[in-house]
Amino acid sequence: MMLDLKHIKKYYTVGDTTTKALDDVSLSFREKEFVSILGASGSGKTTMLNVIGGLDHYDSGDLLINGQSTKTFKESDWDAYRNNSIGFIFQDYNIITHLSIMDNVTMGMTLSGVSNEEKERKATEALERVGLKKHMNKKPAQLSGGQLQRVAIARALANDPEILLADEPTGALDTQTSHEIMDLIKELAQDRLVIMVTHNPDIAEEYSDRIIKFNDGKVLDDSEPYQSGEVNSDFQLNRTKMSFWTALKLSFTNIKTKKGRTFLTMFASSIGIIGIGIVLALSNGFQKQIDNTQAETLSQFPITISRVGLDSQAAAQNSQSNGKNNFAKGQTIRAKRSTAESAQHINKIDDDYVDYVKDIKKSAAKDIAYIYTTGFNLVRQVDGKYKPVTFSNLDESQAQDQSSSDPSSSVGVGGAVYPTDRNGKMSFLKQNYKTLAGDYPSKKTDIVLIADQHNNVNINALKNLGFDVKNNQDLKASDLIGTKVKLIANDDFYRKLPTGTFVPDKNYQQMASSDQTKTLKITGILRTKSKNSDGLLANGVAYNDRLTKEVVDQNKDSAIANAQRSSEQNVLTGQSIKSASRPDLMTYLGAASVPSTIQIYPNSFDQKDRVTNYLDKYNKDKASKDKVVYNDLAGSISSLTGGLMDAITFVLIGFAGISLVTSMIMIAIITYTSVLERTKEIGVLKALGARKKDITRVFDAETTILGVGSGVLGVIVAWLLTFPANILLEKVTDLSNVAQLNPWHAILLVIISTILTVLGGHIPARMGSKKDAAIALRSE
Ligand code: ADP
Ligand code: MG
Numbered sequence: 001m002m003l004d005l006k007h008i009k010k011y012y013t014v015g016d017t018t019t020k021a022l023d024d025v026s027l028s029f030r031e032k033e034f035v036s037i038l039g040a041s042g043s044g045k046t047t048m049l050n051v052i053g054g055l056d057h058y059d060s061g062d063l064l065i066n067g068q069s070t071k072t073f074k075e076s077d078w079d080a081y082r083n084n085s086i087g088f089i090f091q092d093y094n095i096i097t098h099l100s101i102m103d104n105v106t107m108g109m110t111l112s113g114v115s116n117e118e119k120e121r122k123a124t125e126a127l128e129r130v131g132l133k134k135h136m137n138k139k140p141a142q143l144s145g146g147q148l149q150r151v152a153i154a155r156a157l158a159n160d161p162e163i164l165l166a167d168e169p170t171g172a173l174d175t176q177t178s179h180e181i182m183d184l185i186k187e188l189a190q191d192r193l194v195i196m197v198t199h200n201p202d203i204a205e206e207y208s209d210r211i212i213k214f215n216d217g218k219v220l221d222d223s224e225p226y227q228s229g230e231v232n233s234d235f236q237l238n239r240t241k242m243s244f245w246t247a248l249k250l251s252f253t254n255i256k257t258k259k260g261r262t263f264l265t266m267f268a269s270s271i272g273i274i275g276i277g278i279v280l281a282l283s284n285g286f287q288k289q290i291d292n293t294q295a296e297t298l299s300q301f302p303i304t305i306s307r308v309g310l311d312s313q314a315a316a317q318n319s320q321s322n323g324k325n326n327f328a329k330g331q332t333i334r335a336k337r338s339t340a341e342s343a344q345h346i347n348k349i350d351d352d353y354v355d356y357v358k359d360i361k362k363s364a365a366k367d368i369a370y371i372y373t374t375g376f377n378l379v380r381q382v383d384g385k386y387k388p389v390t391f392s393n394l395d396e397s398q399a400q401d402q403s404s405s406d407p408s409s410s411v412g413v414g415g416a417v418y419p420t421d422r423n424g425k426m427s428f429l430k431q432n433y434k435t436l437a438g439d440y441p442s443k444k445t446d447i448v449l450i451a452d453q454h455n456n457v458n459i460n461a462l463k464n465l466g467f468d469v470k471n472n473q474d475l476k477a478s479d480l481i482g483t484k485v486k487l488i489a490n491d492d493f494y495r496k497l498p499t500g501t502f503v504p505d506k507n508y509q510q511m512a513s514s515d516q517t518k519t520l521k522i523t524g525i526l527r528t529k530s531k532n533s534d535g536l537l538a539n540g541v542a543y544n545d546r547l548t549k550e551v552v553d554q555n556k557d558s559a560i561a562n563a564q565r566s567s568e569q570n571v572l573t574g575q576s577i578k579s580a581s582r583p584d585l586m587t588y589l590g591a592a593s594v595p596s597t598i599q600i601y602p603n604s605f606d607q608k609d610r611v612t613n614y615l616d617k618y619n620k621d622k623a624s625k626d627k628v629v630y631n632d633l634a635g636s637i638s639s640l641t642g643g644l645m646d647a648i649t650f651v652l653i654g655f656a657g658i659s660l661v662t663s664m665i666m667i668a669i670i671t672y673t674s675v676l677e678r679t680k681e682i683g684v685l686k687a688l689g690a691r692k693k694d695i696t697r698v699f700d701a702e703t704t705i706l707g708v709g710s711g712v713l714g715v716i717v718a719w720l721l722t723f724p725a726n727i728l729l730e731k732v733t734d735l736s737n738v739a740q741l742n743p744w745h746a747i748l749l750v751i752i753s754t755i756l757t758v759l760g761g762h763i764p765a766r767m768g769s770k771k772d773a774a775i776a777l778r779s780e
Contacts, residue, residue, distance in 0.1 A: 002065075004027075006063070022048055023218050036207070038214065045167075049165050051063065054078040055082065081237055084112065086164075094152065099253055102136065108688040152169075153181070161192070163192065178203070240689040241691070252705060269666055278739070285739045286738055366601070373548070394464075395463075438525055449524075480525065486519060488512070552592070660753075678768070699762075704758055726738055
């Protein structure tokens with residue numbers, strides 16, 4: 001390959017002094033010759049070598065390669081030219097110390113995409129040629145200066161370049177070694193152009209064919225000038241490209257040389273990941289716990305539709321209309337309904353609605369209770385005498401208040417109502433309760449006592465049934481089971497006075513023996529199966545919803561019910577009644593034909609949504625007053641806890657996120673340091689033909705390794721921390737295995753860590769890639 005320099009100028013301006021490093025240099029080189037460039041320090045020798053090698057670019061003039069101008073060369077052309085045609089040898093060898101000798105020698109070929117086999121063959125050849133066959137497997141640190149220079153020569157030779165540029169190759173070597181290296185270079189000059197810079201005239205004299213003397217950027221003397229003729233051979237350049245794999249390898253071997261620092265860096269930057277990992281593991285676990293408990297507990301609680309419902313939307317609107325939390329200004333007073341009252345919604349439970357509810361799919365809710373909160377007229381024989389009793393859980397004084405003035409004032413006769421399976425079975429009890437004593441009820445007239453998990457039965461319930469018990473008194477189940485209670489029809493129970501009002505009759509003995517009287521019997525004492533369903537039915541008497549229906553059917557045409565229907569007064573007290581309490585009174589007397597409460601028991605937590613969606617559909621496009629609102633205790637609890645968990649999680653992740661950002665900045669600093677440290681390496685890679693992109697890639701690869709490393713480390717540490725965390729939590733909360741790191745979260749965290757570190761390191765990496773190769777190689 002022939003080179004022609006035509007009026008090349010290269011000026012450096014620093015501050016207001018301009019150095020003419022090359023000042024109108026015109027030279028031509030033969031295809032094969034050994035040229036020495038002699039000159040004092042600072043005369044521009046290195047600059048010329050760099051310009052010839054494409055490491056540095058001339059300001060003006062032209063460099064002709066095989067007669068072809070390089071004025072239009074793009075960066076990638078120069079990269080390819082350096083890689084394909086030029087071999088560089090430096091005074092201080094510039095071997096990449098963290099790579100093996102083999103990898104150093106093959107780097108140029110790696111950049112131009114030569115196959116592994118060919119690379120190895122050519123590198124071995126080159127190493128043999130420089131006399132290093134025996135030392136091939138050593139590490140650079142184990143070689144002497146002369147040997148390192150031989151590696152550098154092998155590296156320059158490996159790609160078989162047409163031009164070898166050597167910048168004071170023996171400058172750092174002793175005389176003996178210098179001669180050996182010079183012999184080698186002389187030999188190489190036989191089939192290529194070698195341009196060697198030296199300040200040693202003896203060496204120049206002894207070895208080279210031609211000596212060019214430099215002074216102040218100008219050619220002072222040329223021993224064998226050459227005038228190139230027409231050249232026609234055009235040349236083709238092979239583009240270079242470093243694969244990400246090569247970049248990774250380069251970074252990996254580099255990282256291996258600073259294990260301690262790398263580990264510390266990874267650890268520091270993994271702290272954010274550890275934080276987020278722990279937070280996620282905890283919230284994940286808590287949510288799972290909550291979901292499980294909810295699914296178990298809350299699914300068993302019914303969706304309740306009562307005559308007076310709570311419209312949560314209205315409640316929210318009301319509290320909103322109060323405005324902000326500030327105190328009001330001025331002295332104007334506003335009349336305002338209480339939030340609780342505004343939220344009250346009178347549900348219009350009519351036959352249509354009952355039919356609608358009856359159409360709920362059995363796969364969504366197996367058990368539905370239609371409760372007619374009607375008054376039960378009950379008497380029981382105690383010590384041979386009948387006396388009135390109730391199923392209430394209220395204590396005596398409250399109960400007396402109730403019966404003496406107006407029995408309907410507090411609707412409900414007490415006791416718990418359990419639903420019938422929609423297939424007519426009483427499976428609800430069997431599913432949630434086991435028998436402490438006696439049997440499950442089998443008829444609607446069978447009633448049961450519900451005890452809590454400690455076998456307690458409400459004392460008022462027992463007293464109201466006519467048992468003479470003291471607090472904490474122990475009872476035998478056999479004393480309770482078999483107890484019979486007579487349920488009296490209204491017509492037997494109430495007597496009409498001449499004034500038109502009705503009063504309860506006192507002739508209990510006679511009532512009890514009436515044809516219409518039903519006999520209720522306590523068949524068993526039941527206790528909840530699991531702690532979670534405790535409270536599903538109130539502790540005390542429980543009966544079937546069909547019993548309430550039967551009582552209503554029996555009483556709806558009773559004299560007292562009929563009288564109440566057509567009267568504006570309370571037929572029990574003779575007092576006028578407020579319109580609001582009229583429905584309660586009607587219900588109490590059995591005159592209402594629709595249930596006052598509907599309780600829907602979803603089959604599972606998931607099925608509950610189907611039920612509520614179905615109920616919501618009923619309200620669609622209905623006027624506000626026709627809407628029927630339901631009360632979903634389970635739902636409101638779960639959405640509350642869910643929201644709370646989310647909020648806490650977000651806050652904690654926010655905190656951990658800050659440390660992620662911190663580690664990102666740290667990685668940027670570390671990468672920048674690495675760029676500074678590896679300046680020489682950047683120069684060498686560029687001299688070998690690496691593109692800017694490739695350099696960026698090397699550092700990106702390094703941060704990728706750091707990112708993956710710190711991500712994996714963080715995830716592992718977070719995972720390990722879940723064990724002590726769980727032990728601690730179990731001690732404090734009784735919950736086991738709360739902290740659970742979701743594998744998907746772990747993967748996501750590694751990815752996040754990698755992306756953030758690469759982002760953090762990318763800017764310094766770009767800075768590194770922009771480094772001027774000529775300056776990089778001059779740096780110490
Ligand atoms: P030599 O190799 O003959 O010792 P150089 O080619 O290295 O000389 O330098 C020639 C002149 O150019 C010197 O005066 C040097 O200070 C100057 N020089 C080289 N590179 C730069 C640079 N990047 N910025 C400013 N001045 C430079
Ligand atoms: Mg120099």
